Amino acid sequence: xxxxxxxxxxxxxxxxxxxxxxxxxxxxxxxxxxxxxxxxxxxxxxxxxxxxxxxxxxxxxxxxxxxxxxxxxxxxxxxxxxxxxxxxxxxxxxxxxxxxxxxxxxxxxxxx
Amino acid sequence: xxxxxxxxxxxxxxxxxxxxxxxxxxxxxxxxxxxxxxxxxxxxxxxxxxxxxxxxxxxxxxxxxxxxxxxxxxxxxxxxxxxxxxxxxxxxxxxxxxxxxxxxxxxxxxx
Numbered sequence: 001x002x003x004x005x006x007x008x009x010x011x012x013x014x015x016x017x018x019x020x021x022x023x024x025x026x027x028x029x030x031x032x033x034x035x036x037x038x039x040x041x042x043x044x045x046x047x048x049x050x051x052x053x054x055x056x057x058x059x060x061x062x063x064x065x066x067x068x069x070x071x072x073x074x075x076x077x078x079x080x081x082x083x084x085x086x087x088x089x090x091x092x093x094x095x096x097x098x099x100x101x102x103x104x105x106x107x108x109x110x111x112x
Numbered sequence: 113x114x115x116x117x118x119x120x121x122x123x124x125x126x127x128x129x130x131x132x133x134x135x136x137x138x139x140x141x142x143x144x145x146x147x148x149x150x151x152x153x154x155x156x157x158x159x160x161x162x163x164x165x166x167x168x169x170x171x172x173x174x175x176x177x178x179x180x181x182x183x184x185x186x187x188x189x190x191x192x193x194x195x196x197x198x199x200x201x202x203x204x205x206x207x208x209x210x211x212x213x214x215x216x217x218x219x220x221x222x223x
Contacts, residue, residue, distance in 0.1 A: 089153070101146070105154055
């Protein structure tokens, strides 16, 4: 069964460093998303991406964040200068036409 | 007011019990609802998707939506220890748009 994959599973970085989180959505899906979940808190929407552009973003998704679909298979989230409060699980999700979003296993980001 | 609210639990039931998990929501513009299951430190796994009031059944799972009272439920029949997880409800209010999640309800099914 096709699934969303994410790498790395765990990323440790120093405050102020740039990180890139990678996702491979399900191959024929058209809509892509990033969410995050701070430990013990709810899953929060960050950004949605369709047709090579951002379709919606949350207040969390400020100038420090960017997304890119560099080729036909990868979808990346970049955080330019990480802060302690960026420590969280980051989930990528994708969907085809209907509204069901399928999530990846997540990347745990730890900012020291 | 939070857009989607869930009792965080924990909810503990014996194996074989019928489980009822509930959410309320405040945004009348929500057009569809999802239930996800999340094991510890894993990604949410889609269980059910509904877009109208009424019931939808899939195996041991039944999702129920009552838009008049802004209430959504997930029922699990013949619960198993492997059902022990956190259950997340989410609402979506535009085509292909973001999902708004509840806090999640932690369920424990005891053998």
